[in-house]
Amino acid sequence: MTSTASLHEFCARRGDLAAPCRLCGAREFNLCQALDGGQQVKLFALAHRLQLGKRCRLFSAGDPVRYVYNLTEGTVCLSRSLADGRRQILGFLLPGDFLGFEPGETHRCDAETLTEAKACRFERPVFEEFLQDNADAALHLLRLASTDLAQAARHEVLLGRKTATERIASFLLDLRQRSGARHLRTQPLALPMTRSEIADYTGLTIETVSRVLGRLRSGKLIELIGASAVRILDDSELERLSGSA
Amino acid sequence: MTSTASLHEFCARRGDLAAPCRLCGAREFNLCQALDGGQQVKLFALAHRLQLGKRCRLFSAGDPVRYVYNLTEGTVCLSRSLADGRRQILGFLLPGDFLGFEPGETHRCDAETLTEAKACRFERPVFEEFLQDNADAALHLLRLASTDLAQAARHEVLLGRKTATERIASFLLDLRQRSGARHLRTQPLALPMTRSEIADYTGLTIETVSRVLGRLRSGKLIELIGASAVRILDDSELERLSGSA
DNA sequence: GGGACGCTTTGAGCAGGATCAAACGCCCAG
DNA sequence: CTGGGCGTTTGATCCTGCTCAAAGCGTCCC
Structure with a gap:
């Protein structure tokens, strides 16, 4: 090496x-x-x-x-x-x-x-x-x-008890929080994983992940920058949608 | 004390x-x-x-x-x-x-x-x-x-990727395995938790838990002894249904 | 031993997310 | 710059498990 x-x-x-x-x-x-x-x-x-x-x-x-x-x-x-x-x-x-x-x-x-x-x-x-x-x-x-x-x-709460929207919102907020704690850039936030990997993390399908992200985008809660970065536009609303905890 | x-x-x-x-x-x-x-x-x-x-x-x-x-x-x-x-x-x-x-x-x-x-x-x-x-x-x-x-x-695999039947089968086998490792009685196996608690562990509803247990019973894979004990009758089939892992 | 409460089972209808299918668009190679 | 391929988005339909409802039953307390 x-x-x-x-x-x-x-x-x-x-x-x-x-x-x-x-x-x-x-x-x-x-x-x-x-x-x-x-x-x-x-x-x-x-x-x-x-x-x-x-x-x-x-x-x-x-x-x-x-x-x-x-x-x-x-x-x-x-x-x-x-x-x-x-x-x-x-x-x-x-x-x-x-x-x-x-x-x-x-x-x-x-x-x-x-x-x-x-x-x-x-x-x-x-x-x-x-x-x-x-x-x-x-x-x-x-x-x-x-x-x-x-x-x-x-993660168990997310998988066992949250809706699709809550899962995606929680995923984004959690990734941002953890990235921030490591001094990584959070705005825009890098998404180095594919949609398929987000799906396999959230217990959903790629289609559902894509649809939910699309809805968050049209609701102006997030902005998608290509497929592998995202800007969080409305923290508090996303937090609310995440079901918290 | x-x-x-x-x-x-x-x-x-x-x-x-x-x-x-x-x-x-x-x-x-x-x-x-x-x-x-x-x-x-x-x-x-x-x-x-x-x-x-x-x-x-x-x-x-x-x-x-x-x-x-x-x-x-x-x-x-x-x-x-x-x-x-x-x-x-x-x-x-x-x-x-x-x-x-x-x-x-x-x-x-x-x-x-x-x-x-x-x-x-x-x-x-x-x-x-x-x-x-x-x-x-x-x-x-x-x-x-x-x-x-x-x-x-x-547990994350169970919650994120398994069907209702797989979840219940996995839950039963896991509880038996862990009970056995502690020298607790496994046949019949005590279920000190309510259906509601099994539901909240498996990410299902009480109705679904009850229905799946009922189906396993009629399929002669298990025998229910009251509501709070179970006898596993067909290990290998239950194992197969659990999706393993 | 009897009654009542709470847990469990069973049934009918519904919906959220899955599946199947196809178009889009970004990125890279040539 | 252009073509191809893969990852992503969008659409139509389906199905598993949820919701609402009611009956059954065990058990615990009086």
């Missing part, structure tokens, strides 16, 4: 080896945030920096679990499929999110980049050993996991 | 204070499993043993987060509701399950016992302090959280 090499060189030149993660775009949100300088150096030594293209598979359901990943740049899509091909997208991961930490020895879902992306990859056993020696890091990761769990709960 | 007192007395009489959790019905599945004797004693000293009646609220959405709980006996229902009353049940917790570990300062969901239940309750800051000193425990809790996350993922 040329980028790893150049990043490392850059660190060395600046005499910044004590905290290489300082150069990381996601350092504010990452695990690293909870580590002191010495721990960061140790963790960085265990990391393999990945540079990934668009539509690149990180792992698939059934694969043995070898690594855990910390996404630092780009968007990743996590999904699970039934035998007949029906797919449920579990979430769209943004910089700072963790993935791959699963119970058991095989992955139960698929992970694929939507955009070009960067991630720190760790061998799972090595990573767990690190956690065993760094209770702070383990506790921080536990907090990240509980945030993921809360996010999953909101 | 009379039961707390009597349990403690019982420990003392047997000279078993070194590992009081040995008497706990859920010791095999609990956090305690990952602790050595000394850690168990320390943790037990932090615990407040709760004895709860049926239909007893542990906490509600909006409450400040004060405690975390480790369920040791009984069934607890976790749910989230929208402003207009629509409810999504997130899960039915069984002995050994953790609850209450949420990000932020207020609970985002409701927790209520379905049956009489027992739990160990910990003050959250005290518990976090314990984790900080016991990386093993923190790591174990992280594994529990990742199991919850995997369970949530299965």
